[in-house]
Amino acid sequence: MSDSAVLAGHLQELRRGTVVMAALATLHRPTYGYALLESLDAAGFHVDGNTLYPLLRRLERQGLLASEWNTEESRPRKFYSVSTDGEALLTDLLAEWESLHASIERLR
């Protein structure tokens, strides 16, 4: 019944805010930008690099992520990991997510 283009548009809207949750959830293990992009992609969160990389910087500026340069390998990479504040935010976001889901189920 639902037109695929319409569905795709709404799914994109719905997923936009979830990228932050997915990134915070993934980054309990320190990871660099491109690897995070690949693991998000594998988990079904298709996010463009030009969205994700600035997003990581913004989360870092907000104190939700910490970062560290890893220069042990031949290619220096910036590793991000979730901070205590980031963990707390993720918990809050997940609680909100659950309550939204519960509300919608009740409305149905």
Next chain:
Amino acid sequence: MATLTEKYVHAVTRALPEDEREDVAQELRATIADRVDALLAEDPWLESLAAEHAAVAELDDPARLSAGYTGRPLHLIGPEAYPAYVGLLRALVVTALPIIAVVTVVVGILSGDHFGAIIGHMAWATFNVAVHVFFWTTLVWVLVERNAAPGKVARDLGNPWTPDDLPEPPRATGVPISETVVGLTLLGMAVAFVIGQHFLSWFTTADGDPLPMLDPDLWSGWLLLVVGALLAMMAFEVIRFRAQHWTAPLAVAKTVLTIAFAVPVIWLAVTDRLFNPPYLADLDRLWVDVDAGHLNTIVWITVAVVALWDIADSWRKARLASREEPLGRDGLTSHP
């Protein structure tokens, strides 16, 4: 020559604050290199330069990525400021442009320019003012947009919207008495003018009789039709006020009456038969610089514009009224 990666990194980071630039650049280099490795692993036949090209292309326009890092908006005027921007532009355009147009035409007539020159000056002056209005308004808005804190743009512009700003909707059902009075007055003045100009005039003949402004020969036919049409329009105003409602038949009647008035007047003016030739000659002597023949042009353009407006307006209102029909008197839908 710099590599594609270096060119891209430079394009992205040059607009960033000094202290972030090198950090972002290093990360971006590693990211592109990682992507190139992944692409080469997927397709061993790919050349490394082609892989670099593809990796950079995926990151898209550097201006977009750069704006992502700085948080700068990628628009001149955002949705928050847009309604106020368009509102101000509209107000300026509908007030300033007609004033400029009228002023240039009056100045042109007073300084005795040719008809073509007057129209040319008016078009050029109006166009210039329009360009200035658009440019300066847009510039001010862009500066406000860039300097205001997010979410506060509308407040910085000084007038957040309130329900009191709502304009009256165009009234299709219900004809206000003021509209009828104004219409009857104007039509009455027109009738009085057409008849009165025959007996009262600025100019006199050699015998001392008043010199009519409109050609007296027209009284045998054309002017009677014009006066008849004006009287019929007055009757129409009364009928429409009593009906209190625009309908398609009323719009047809209005169209026929307007055409019955406008077409003879326009035709007479265009063929230079409307005005009394001795009257124009006297006028020419009085206005040294101005060709009295322009009166014909002014008359036919004015009549044409007003007539077209009247006809369009009556049809618009008739259509609105037909749509409003299912609404209750208080404007609320009467659903069961």
